[in-house]
């Protein structure tokens with residue numbers, strides 16, 4: 001698929017088939033993540049990959065998106081490694097690029113994802129449950145799995161509304 005078509009056809013997936021995804025698929029998605037750009041090439045992203053039902057159950061109660069986590073066969077929790085961080089704004093932007101790479105690679109593999117931010121409202125509790133030290137700050141979680149055939153629509157502002165000036 002052409003890259004623009006891949007970008008445009010990706011949708012947030014909030015319901016998943018009860019079908020496991022493979023280690024190979026997960027590795028490919030993390031490979032895409034790993035090749036995101038970052039300031040000074042500091043690569044401030046770190047991941048915890050959760051496929052165990054037991055672990056997902058532990059996490060899902062910390063968010064109103066619990067149904068998404070419950071259905072998704074995999075949850076990738078994304079962290080900022082504060083030790084490798086040099087500029088918080090730039091590092092968070094780099095992690096955003098890293099997450100978008102993951103979403104697009106998953107989409108190219110016909111898998112669905114949902115970028116979960118609501119879970120950050122209880123960030124410290126989730127970090128504690130996952131047993132990470134203060135070095136790591138959770139910045140998002142990505143639900144991953146085979147999408148159901150539910151219709152998903154989305155829209156964007158027109159380009160004319162986004163360009164402030166052409167000079």
Ligand SMILES: Cc1cc2nc3c(=O)[nH]c(=O)nc-3n(C[C@H](O)[C@H](O)[C@H](O)COP(=O)(O)O)c2cc1C
Nearest residue numbers: 010011012014065114115116117118119153154155
């Ligand atoms: C930073 C960020 C946080 C988000 N948090 C959530 C979330 O907590 N729950 C959720 O269901 N979707 C979440 N989303 C997905 C957005 O709702 C979704 O991308 C947006 O509505 C556009 O829909 P689309 O991805 O299908 O094009 C988040 C997306 C981003 C980029």
